[in-house]
Amino acid sequence: MEHPLPECPIARFLTVLDGPWATLIVRELLTGPKRFTELRAALPGISPKTLSSRLRRFVLIGLVTRTAYPEVPPRVEYRLTPAGTRLQVVFDAMAAWAEQDLPRTGSARGADR
């Protein structure tokens, strides 16, 4: 990276998981290594261009590895590194908050409690 990342760890975190697609890609990879086509199928609406640029960036910063298997047809797999896998704690906290405070009806349950 040309310039250092922000000092604030939350701002730094947001340079990696900066929006829904990046977060949803990691959510899928947290369930195990995936091929490009598997990721596309799991994330309806994502464009191949967005998916490949996000994956390229994740590989660049060491969050994901890309493994090409010498098979015919060629098989390419994306897998979280140990650093990527440690994001599980963040995802568990996100899910727990949403389960408790954001029911499917859309209003934060604990607005008054």
Added chain:
Amino acid sequence: MEHPLPECPIARFLTVLDGPWATLIVRELLTGPKRFTELRAALPGISPKTLSSRLRRFVLIGLVTRTAYPEVPPRVEYRLTPAGTRLQVVFDAMAAWAEQDLPRTGSARGADR
């Protein structure tokens, strides 16, 4: 909300904190109630329009309250509800991950461990 939110809690979470500005606004409010001008000053680059639309949305879903004090000049304060305050756990997890795995140099430290 017209239609129910996604079933997946992570996807639901992302309907609230769907990007950097939303996340950074909550980061500021987690340090205590703030006025509009204080939030703008703390978030260089955010436009008044983005800030007010995010805050309006947070109030709509019960994450934030807006209190107008009958003073001259009028004073308006934004404050997290109990549900909003419970996001602290998620922010602590984000910060801990970034401190451990995303140093300011920009590459995930634990890429190989």
